[in-house]
Amino acid sequence: MSYEKVLQAKRIVIGTKQTVKALKEGSVRELVIASDAEPKVTAKVANEALELNVPIQYVDSMKKLGKACGIEVGASTVAIIR
Numbered sequence: 001m002s003y004e005k006v007l008q009a010k011r012i013v014i015g016t017k018q019t020v021k022a023l024k025e026g027s028v029r030e031l032v033i034a035s036d037a038e039p040k041v042t043a044k045v046a047n048e049a050l051e052l053n054v055p056i057q058y059v060d061s062m063k064k065l066g067k068a069c070g071i072e073v074g075a076s077t078v079a080i081i082r
Contacts, residue, residue, distance in 0.1 A: 002032050002057040006068040011081035014069050016045050019079040023048045028079040030055050034062040037076035045077045 006012060013022045022028050023045070031049045033042050035058050049056050059065050062074030069075050 002059045003064060003068045005030065005057070005080060006032055006065065006078055009080045012069060013079040013081060014066075014071065014075050014077075016041055016077050019045050019077045020048055022079045022081060023052055023054060026052070027081050028052075028054050029082045030057060030080040032057045032059060032065065032078045032080065034058075034065045034074065034076050035060050037062050037074075041076050 013019050019031065031045065031054050033046060033056060046056060062076055065078060066073050066075040069078055
């Protein structure tokens with residue numbers, strides 16, 4: 001289900017650093033995190049989203065999430081922008 005949200009989103013931000021930046025700017029509508037990503041990589045993003053009450057969706061595969069974003073590599077986090 002969340003893969004479809006990423007595919008349909010008009011604007012997304014891919015990757016943990018860019019996602020944290022977008023969260024701090026207040027422009028994130030929803031966050032998608034791959035469950036198979038390293039927890040130490042995604043923890044900062046997840047904590048920031050929880051503090052800001054941004055909804056978090058989990059998907060099973062970094063590879064599928066990357067493909068949904070239109071990139072050839074896996075994606076650990078994707079922010080759907082307002």
